[in-house]
Amino acid sequence: MRFNKLDLNLLVALDALLKEHSVTLAAEALNLSPSAMSNSLARLRDYFDDDLLVQIGRKMELTPRAINLQEAVRDVLLRIDSTIAQAPAFDPRTSDRLFRILASDYTQMVLGPALMALAAQRGSTVRLEFAPQIKQPQHLLERGEADLLIIPAGYTSPEHPHAPIYRENFVCMVWREGRLARGPLSFERYVDAEHVVMQPRDGRVDIFDKSILKRHGVSRKVAVVTYSFVALPALLVGTDRIATVHERIAHRLLNVWPLETRPMPMAFDAMEQAMQWHKFRSKDPGLAWLRGLITAAGQRIDEF
Known part of the structure; x- marks a missing residue:
């Protein structure tokens, strides 16, 4: 099929080339x-009157024209996949579809058990892959490389729809035999203590320091930084x-490590x-089923 003299099949090849920056890797992906991929690249270069990929040292780099095309081509293919090529029905009891979810280790530990249990109870045969959240994870949604992003509502992109799952409060944790376990945890003791913090790998500002600075004009004394929420305790x-x-x-x-919890010594809003998901995939029946399952898991999160 051609549109304005462009073989639309070449858009798939172009998308792979722009993603992989390699003829060999793009060929493997398709x-x-x-x-055959070299031939497609030659035809694309002829149509766009641009090299698209150029050899620089040992790597192939995108030309400015190719960079401008990258998002538009992915957007077109995703729209076609989600509106024209998408199957009209979905049965989670017979499907082997793989859903890729961007989620932190916190989400997997807290929401995961309810999600897995409900999927099993309903006889689901779908497959799930959890992937780490990188900087600007919504770009993976836009490129069709992820199906869902699970993240605090304050960090969602305004470009795509989102829905709440559950709310989460915060507590302080200290070593059971340490000085901070003796007596109440006041705001002054909290500020004076050294802290172990999780630093998001996606470049987000730490919500605790952001909130404490805004409300009280102080910051925490960070002694240890980790990339894992679960490792903090x-x-x-x-x-x-x-x-x-x-x-x-x-x-x-609490039953794994010799630790104790203390209430937060200052007002702190719960996290939502x-x-x-991508705006073009709101009517994807498989994704709609998965969103419903996650919503149900969020409602029963404390049962598992």
């Missing part, structure tokens, strides 16, 4: 021979440090956890 053992932790993680790990 199960084509390198020579373990890093407190044997120290007089403190960690501000999701309440559900704290409750799940949300899921987000």
Whole structure:
């Protein structure tokens, strides 16, 4: 099929080339021979009157024209896939579809058990893949490389729809035998203590420091930084440090490590956890089923 003299089949090849920056890798991704992909690249160069990919040292880099085409081509293919090529029905009891979900280790630990249990109870045969959240994870939604993003509602993109899943409070955790476990945890003791914090790998500003600075004009004394929410409590053992932790993680790990919880010594809003998906895929029947399952899991999160 052609549109304005462009073979539309070449858009698939162009998308792979722009993503992989390699004729060989693009060919592998589409199960084509390198020579067939080279031929497609030649035809694309002729149509756009641009090299698109150029060899620089050992790598192939995109030309400015190719960079401008990258998002538009992915957008067109995603729209076709979600509106024209998408199957009209979906049965989770017979489908082997793979859903890729961007979620933190916190989400997997807290929401995961309810999600897995409900999927099993309903006889689902779909497959799930959890992937880490990178900087600007919504771009993976836009490129069709992820189906769902689970993230605090305050960090969702305004470009795509999202829905709430559940709310989460926070508590402080300290080593059971440490100085901070003796007596109440005041705001002054909280500020004076050394802290173990999770630093998001996607470049987001830490919500605790952001809130504390805004309301009280102080910041925490950060002694240890980790990339894992679940690792925070373990890093407190044997120290007089403190960690501000999701309440559900704290409750799940109290019997694992010799730790205790304390209420937050200042007013702190609960976090609303949300899921987000690409605007072109709102009517995808499989994704609609998955969103419904996640909503149900969020409502029963404390049962598992």
